[in-house]
Amino acid sequence: MxxxxxxxxxxxxxxxxxxxxxxxxxAYNNCFNRWYAEKFVKGQWQKEECVVEWEKYRECLSKHLKxxxxxxxLEVEASRIPLPADRINRKSSVDGASMGDTGAM
Amino acid sequence: xxxxxxxxxxxxxxxxxVTAASWRKFADPENTNTLSHILEVDTLNRKLEPESGKLYTxxxxxxxxxxxxxxxxxxxxxxCHCVESTVVDGQTRSMQLTTRNVSLQKYVEVExxxxxxxxxxxxxxxxxxxxxxxxRIKPLSALASMAEKVEQRCVDKFLQNSAKGREVMExxxxxxxxxxxxxxx
Numbered sequence: 001m002x003x004x005x006x007x008x009x010x011x012x013x014x015x016x017x018x019x020x021x022x023x024x025x026x027a028y029n030n031c032f033n034r035w036y037a038e039k040f041v042k043g044q045w046q047k048e049e050c051v052v053e054w055e056k057y058r059e060c061l062s063k064h065l066k067x068x069x070x071x072x073x074l075e076v077e078a079s080r081i082p083l084p085a086d087r088i089n090r091k092s093s094v095d096g097a098s099m100g101d102t103g104a105m
Numbered sequence: 106x107x108x109x110x111x112x113x114x115x116x117x118x119x120x121x122x123v124t125a126a127s128w129r130k131f132a133d134p135e136n137t138n139t140l141s142h143i144l145e146v147d148t149l150n151r152k153l154e155p156e157s158g159k160l161y162t163x164x165x166x167x168x169x170x171x172x173x174x175x176x177x178x179x180x181x182x183x184x185c186h187c188v189e190s191t192v193v194d195g196q197t198r199s200m201q202l203t204t205r206n207v208s209l210q211k212y213v214e215v216e217x218x219x220x221x222x223x224x225x226x227x228x229x230x231x232x233x234x235x236x237x238x239x240x241r242i243k244p245l246s247a248l249a250s251m252a253e254k255v256e257q258r259c260v261d262k263f264l265q266n267s268a269k270g271r272e273v274m275e276x277x278x279x280x281x282x283x284x285x286x287x288x289x290x
Contacts, residue, residue, distance in 0.1 A: 019145065028148070029132045036128055037281070041121035045158045045195050054151065061147055 021060035028053040109239040110264075114271055116232040118278040120223045122285075123232040124193065124200045126277035127221065130270065131166065139269050142169050144184065158195035163188060166204065185209055198223050214241045236267060 019025065031050035039049070116123045131146040143166065150163040166187045189204040200221040206214065217238045224231035 021147075025147065032148075033125065033128055033132075037121070037125040040158075040160065040193075040195055041125065043158070043195060045153060045160070046155045048153045048155070054148075057148070061149075 020064055021057060024053070024057040024060050028057040107239055107241045109237065112236045112238075112267060114234045114236075115224060116234060116274065116278060117230070118232060118282065119230055120198050120200075120221060120228075120232045122278050122281050123234070123274070124221050125281055126274050127200065127202070127219075129277050130273055139273050140266075142266060143167075144169050149188075160191075160193040160195065162191045162193075164191070165189075187215075212243055214243070215239070234271075238267075 028050060031053045035049045039045070118126075131140065131143050145165075145167040147165045148162060149165050150161075152161040153159075154161075166189055168185045168187060185206055186208040187204050187206050189202055191200065191202045193200045202217075202219045204215075204217045204219075215238070217236065220235045222233050222235075223229070224233045
């Protein structure tokens with residue numbers, strides 16, 4: 001799906017293409033974008049979708065957290081970003097453990 | 106020293122389309138030329154509350170911010186990591202994004218808040234985007250006057266980038282509009 005009409009013949013190497021999780025990320029993003037536009041905004045938010053894509057992508061990410069210096073994000077997220085109380089106390093069955101618990105760090 | 110500024114923009118597209126475009130803003134490879142300062146975006150966490158229709162997402166954003174040579178010398182890097190947390194309320198139709206820098210906090214704290222709401226004058230067809238950015242340079246006595254220059258450059262850079270961001274958003278909205286009319290025919 002091209003947003004630009006002119007397709008570049010030799011696209012500059014996208015930074016995401018060097019990421020080991022690039023394909024899984026794209027698969028997840030495509031699934032998420034479809035779900036968001038076709039279901040979530042139409043009020044169909046009862047069922048979480050793209051679960052398989054999310055699990056695969058997250059597993060890959062957590063393996064590569066160190067390479068990508070992402071571990072700092074999680075520390076900061078945990079300490080700084082105010083979360084609604086119910087989000088901290090409740091764990092969704094789909095969401096599972098936070099990435100910090102996967103043992104990758 | 107804190108610099109803060111506000112911007113408003115009206116998208117002549119419905120909220121559903123604009124927020125869908127917002128998710129695609131950094132992810133579509135077609136935009137990497139315009140938003141070349143965005144190096145990488147990863148989703149770190151997501152949570153859906155099925156009963157309330159709220160969607161929480163946390164993403165890591167890596168930004169390339171080269172700046173003047175003395176800044177590179179001072180901070181020792183030209184890559185900035187940010188965390189973006191988003192709450193979408195499907196019931197009230199609002200989307201709020203908050204982005205903060207994680208790296209370089211010793212020198213600068215940037216917080217950007219963006220809200221997308223249905224436009225009060227035309228809630229089913231237009232979307233109001235309100236953006237608030239605050240940039241705070243940490244007071245380093247010896248570097249204070251230099252820091253002020255850095256701060257101004259930060260503001261300039263942010264204004265440039267948010268204009269580019271709007272350009273990309275408008276482009277994605279048009280694309281989504283064409284796509285949806287194609288499907289519904």
